[in-house]
Amino acid sequence: MIFGIVSALLTASFVVAAPLYETFAICTGRFSAELEHAWLMGSESSEVESRHSVFITLLEAATPDELQTNALSLRIDAKAAHSQILSQAVFAADVPKMRWAAQRAKIGRDSCTNLLLDS
Secondary structure, eight states: OHHHHHHHHHHSOOOOOOOHHHHHHHHHHHHHHHHHHHHHHTOOOHHHHHHHHHHHHHHHHHOOGGGHHHHHHHHHHHHHHHHHHHHHHHHOSSHHHHHHHHHHHHHHHHHHHTTSTTO
16 A cells, blocks of 8 residues: 555656746846846836836845855846847847747746736
8 A cells, every 4th residue: 555655656747836936036037138138129128127126026035045046046047048039039030930039038028927916
């Protein structure tokens, strides 16, 4: 009986949610990229600035002191990845790649925005 339970637990596929600080670090990085992109492209950035500020606050509140370095690393990696996607959405050599990148950027942005109550 115990062997069956242990075996079931070992083979079961569990979905484990990321700690909140990781999610907030990734969203902060994405909105950092969005803000930079808006500035570079001369776009309106007040809403992006507002969301970026909210995610910074959430990240600071959710990150334990001992995980500050990890949170910063996640934030930087997310910003770099999202920046690359935003660049491809504007400057890619072919239209399908531009469309894919624009859609991917929207998915990333929306997945973060949907975490906020005012979205």
